Amino acid sequence: MKFQSADRIKIPQGFxxxxxxxxxxxxxxxxxxxxxxxxxxxxxxxTAQYFAVWQAYSDLIGDTAKGIIALATGFDTAKYPPTALATYHARDYRDALKRMVRYKQLCPPENLRITEEGESCTIELEWLYTGQPGPPVLTGITLAHLLELGRRGTGQPLTARFVEFSPDMGDVQALEAYFGCPIRMGAQGNRLTLYRGDLDRPFVSYNEELLEMLTPALDQSLLEQQRSRSITGRVKWIMKRNLTGGQSDLQAVAKELGLSDRTLQRRLTDENTSFKQLLTEVRHAQAREYLADPSLDIKEVAFLIGYEDQNSFYRAFRLWEGDTPSNWRVKQEDWRSTLVTEHSGQVNIMPGK
Incomplete structure (x- = not known):
């Protein structure tokens, strides 16, 4: 069983x-x-072809919400690839979700983060190795699939507690009926929030023997993927994910990678870089991306990329761009407006590029 590289994604025949x-x-x-x-x-x-296929499916079916619900409910579980099939035979919903999060690493460009707190379990969808998010229908299908996993596994009509989407997802009432909860559009991220108590529900489809056959092969594939992926790429991904939480120091990243501080530093040196350089690159890239969003003020951008105060961010940004964040943002907006005027709105402008 071979994993897919960052820009090589397998479309299962079951799709x-x-x-x-x-x-x-x-x-x-x-x-x-x-x-x-x-x-x-x-x-x-x-990745580009993968996204194009999903967008084509959405266009053909007409409404994004309709496309999400139709495929999520109509897909035959037996046609899932081994990475997904194993989750349907987990011991309980929590075990299934943890397996899904773990094995999702074998299926870029989507990544899942799961957090249990209080009475809620929140699963956030992130896009890896891409300069843009996936099509809305793919975002919706990914989160719907997680709820569908619990429904089919437990045999119970589970509902979500809350769902958030960044893009417009079409018929919101249809989605609220499917998820059984309020849906928020235009959110900062894409999240499925479940009732934490549901995670303890046992799976009627639990199959210990099948898991014993599937798990070693999947774990081996995941291990091979982690070993072969460059340490630089893995570090930058962890940094990007953890910036806001303030967990992007060397010790925290090394611990997440299962390495000592010294080993991580040595491996980065072998790839002709350093932890400090990568952190600067990630912060710079994220700053440009966030500044392209006019709904975020400068203080918020500083916080989102891990700076405790606005002045430190200003100093760093001047070194990166030779200008203040405010001036840079104005210039980018003027540039985009000029392009739109010159081309009569017939081009697709990518912010900050």
Whole structure:
């Protein structure tokens, strides 16, 4: 069982079979996505192709919410790849979610973070190795799949506590009926919040023998992936994820990687970089991304990239860009406005680029 590299993603054959059940032909999706028909049989595709396929499915079915619910409820569990199939045979909902979070690492570009606090369990979706988020329908399918996992595994009509989406997801009332809870659009992130008590519910589909067969192969694939992925990429990903929480110091990152401080420093040196340099690169990139969002003020941006005070952020940004964050933001907005005017709004402008 081989893992996929950062920009090589496997589309399970079960996906195409699921589309057929919905009356959507695979070749129609390929054409709509602007891809050759051979993509249907490709062992792996690029992130751009992966996103294009999902967007094509959304366009063909019409409404994003409809596409999410139809595929989440109509997909045959038996057609899932081993990484997902193993979760359906876990001991309980908590075990299943932990397995899903763990094995999701084998299926970029999506990543899941799970947090249990009080009476809630929150699962946040992140996009890895991409300069942009995935199509809204893929975001919705990923979170719906997590609730569907609990429903099918426990055999109970579980509902979520709250769901948040960054993009517009179409028919919000249909989604609220499906998730059984309020839906918030335009949020800062994509999150599914469950009732923590539901995580203790046992799975009627628990199969210890099947797990004993699947788990070693999946764990080995995950280990091979972690060993082969560059330490630089892994460190930058952890830094980006942990900036706001203030857990991006050397000790915290080394602990998460299962390495000593000295070993981490040595491996970064072997890749011709340093922890300090990577932290600077991540903060710089995130600062540009956040400043492109006019809804965030400068203080918020400083906090989001791990600075305790605004002055420290100003000093750092001047070193990076030769200007203050405020001036840089104004110049970027002027530049985008000029481009839109010159091209009559017919181009897709990527902020901050």
């Amino acid at each position: 195409w079979a699921g589309l057929r059940q919905l009356g959507i032909a695979a070749h129609d999706v390929a054409r709509k996505a602007g891809q050759p028909l051979t993509i249907i049989a490709e062992p792996a595709v690029t």
